[in-house]
Amino acid sequence: MSKHAGDVAVGVSKAYGVETMFTLSGGHVFPLYDGAVHEDMRILDVRHEQSAVFAAEATARLTRKPGLAVLTAGPGITNGVSGVATAHFNGSPVVILGGRAPQSRWGSGALQEMDHPPLLDPITKLAFTGSGADSIGQDVEMAFRTALAPHRGPVFLDFYMDHLFAPSPSVETETLAPSPLEPDTDHLAAIAALIAEAERPMLVVGSDVWMDRAEEAARDFAEEFRLPVVPNGQGRGILPSGHELLVTRARGLAFSQADLVIVAGTPLDFRLNYGWFGGKEGAPLARVVHLADAPSQLATHTGLSGSAAGDLSLVFWGLAAACRTANVKPRDEWTTKLAEAAKAAIADDAELLAADSDPIHPMRIYGELNRQLADDAVVIGDGGDFVSYAGKYVEPKRPGHWLDPGPYGCLGTGLGYSIAARLARPSSQVVLLLGDGAAGFSLMDVDTLVRHKLPVVMICGNNGMWGLEKHPMQMLYGYDVAADLQPQCRYDQVVTALGGGGELVTKPSEIGPALKRAFESGVPYMVNIATDPEIAYPRSTTGV
The missing domain is CATH 3.40.50.1220 (TPP-binding domain)
Structure with a gap:
């Protein structure tokens, strides 16, 4: 069987250790899907392109191998930009392969015709367009080599649609690691x-x-x-x-x-x-x-x-x-x-971590969660105030078991990260901590978890507002605007409607049993916990 360019691109990706292609279906990249079928690479399709890139980025961060996202032309690529920017700020070796309107029609107004590399250039190590079907193998090799070389980061490469469908010669891929840089x-x-x-x-x-x-x-x-x-x-x-x-x-x-x-x-x-x-x-x-x-x-x-x-x-x-x-x-x-100061701080917090206050103090959630986390649990944070508590009170027992958005601070990473974590750590607990604001960005990808049978425990700290903004605005101006969300919104029912499980928790005594049910469920499960809206996380750059 003669190979088309999609076969060759996927073959090179596999040689660099890629096991899963994260994508959302698009006609401009059909040959890459066909290549994945021929090369026996897993295709995991999501409901929004941002989740495909976030999943590829989290795969790179958890496995320390390159992640791969495939995005169709135009809006498929622009929808993935926040994920690429996050990978850029995190130094994550991700290769994003994009579709592109056919070269034979370029300039005549083809569907989703757009010159993508100039858009991606500021947030990648390299952004370029493949020069032809004959060079696609070498182009993909260059993308992976560049992404993996210190300092690591994302690389974007798009292909003209007609080039992807064309025959392409196979390449012998040498995946030698970059020579380690010796310090002075x-x-x-x-x-x-x-x-x-x-x-x-x-x-x-x-x-x-x-x-x-x-x-x-x-x-x-x-x-x-x-x-x-x-x-x-x-x-x-x-x-x-x-x-x-x-x-x-x-x-x-x-x-x-x-x-x-x-x-x-x-x-x-x-x-x-x-x-x-x-x-x-x-x-x-x-x-x-x-x-x-x-x-x-x-x-x-x-x-x-x-x-x-x-x-x-x-x-x-x-x-x-x-x-x-x-x-x-x-x-x-x-x-x-x-060491003594750290022990004293832990002792001082013991009361709040077990508090029976009503409404629920966010710290009580972490007191309950820490009792149920296994040593190899993967904990993912996607949110503001609520997730800030996790950074303080959840201390992993092993490296490579914590994920947060990093310095770019992009909300909506959580579902993509969860998808990747479940694939990378199939026998571990995977826990996604969501603020109710962050939940609004990507909950539709619970459908992806359900379709691909990827159980994840989601814990939503639901205080009915954008906490990072509401409290500071009140302090600065004496009022707030554009900072309220629906109190006790039933995000758990979104999860159940999509085929998972979930429940709303309003009492401190209900937290532990609800978490136990979530871990035992074997499905994507949300514990939606109503927390006290008056509690603001005490934020300090160096004192956290």
């Missing part, structure tokens, strides 16, 4: 000297530590030199819940009193106060060291006392060797102070 040893020695001088050093581990497969190197480094650790993004779980060096619950104290903050694998963005630490109660600002997987990721907007770029395992191993040479000693008094 002088830079590592200078950082080790800073650690040796510091009295109150600490380490922040971010998503790129996980994506660079450096979680063991990072943990070994922290444990050898007894550095207190605060995780960020997918850095969560690198030190498991209960680890003595994990001081998430003393984050505010750590950031305000540290004299050296080592930030690894995450930007110095708003989540980390743009790299400004210390400076409280007359103390000087902390020195800041930035470790990144590529030079392009090192902060340029703030002064750094040290930096190193390279494969993050090599960075941590090299830094550990340099610290031994510099005779770095643990700061036990500082480490103990933060």
Whole structure:
């Protein structure tokens, strides 16, 4: 059987480890579907293109292999733009293959004729159009190689429709991993000297530590030199819940009193106060060291006392060797102070985590959930105030088991992420935490979960408003507008109407039994919990 271009494109994708094509049906990309059938690749179709891209992105973040989304021309691609932007900000290796009106009709007003790459260029590592049927194999190879090279990120490639249908030669695909970037040893020695001088050093581990497969190197480094650790993004779980060096619950104290903050694998963005630490109660600002997987990721907007770029395992191993040479000693008094503060914060919260207040305090939900989460559960956050509590009170026991939208903060990621998590972790609990605002973006893709038999437990914190906006507007202006939603809206009935299960919870005593029913149901199931609208999450950049 002679191969058409769709066969070749899918064959190259499979060679790079892609197992699932996420898509929403469109005629411009039929040859890619035909190729998936010929190549025995799973096709998972969704109800909105954003969910296809979010699912591909989450696949990349959970498996550390490239994700693949296939989008039809015009609105299919524009509908996926928020997903591509999210992948861009998260450094997720996603390849988006798009359809395009036929070249033979280009310029004459064909259906959904649009030049997509200029739209995608600012939010991708590369956005381009395949040059012809004969080169499609090489073009797809270039897309995957580029997406996987440090610093990782999304690549967009579209094809003229007539090129996709045309015969195309097979290619021999070489999927060699990029050569690891060696960090500068002088830079590592200078950082080790800073650690040796510091009295109150600490380490922040971010998503790129996980994506660079450096979680063991990072943990070994922290444990050898007894550095207190605060995780960020997918850095969560690198030190498991209960680890003595994990001081998430003393984050505010750590950031305000540290004299050296080592930030690894995450930007110095708003989540980390743009790299400004210390400076409280007359103390000087902390020195800041930035470790990144590529030079392009090192902060340029703030002064750094040290930096190193390279494969993050090599960075941590090299830094550990340099610290031994510099005779770095643990700061036990500082480490103990933060550990005790973290324990005290946990003890202080015990009452609210078990509160019987009516209306329900959001913290009570997390008190109940933590009792039912397995060690290998995948927890996904999609929301504002309600999900912020998860970042504080849900501490994963393993790396690679937490997903949130990342610094772009795009709502609506949850259903796509859930689809990917159920495929990537078929034997684990998959829990999606939704604010009621976020629920409105993508609940129709519960239909996708049902059709493809992908059970997920959805927990909706339903306070009947856009909490991130309502409370601040009231503080600023004394009133609010465009911030109210329907109180106790029956999102659970949307799930049941689409073939899943669900229930509304209005009493604290009902939360635990409802969660148990959800985990035991074996279907997509929503526990829709009415929470107190007067409770606002206490938001602070470094004190969370």
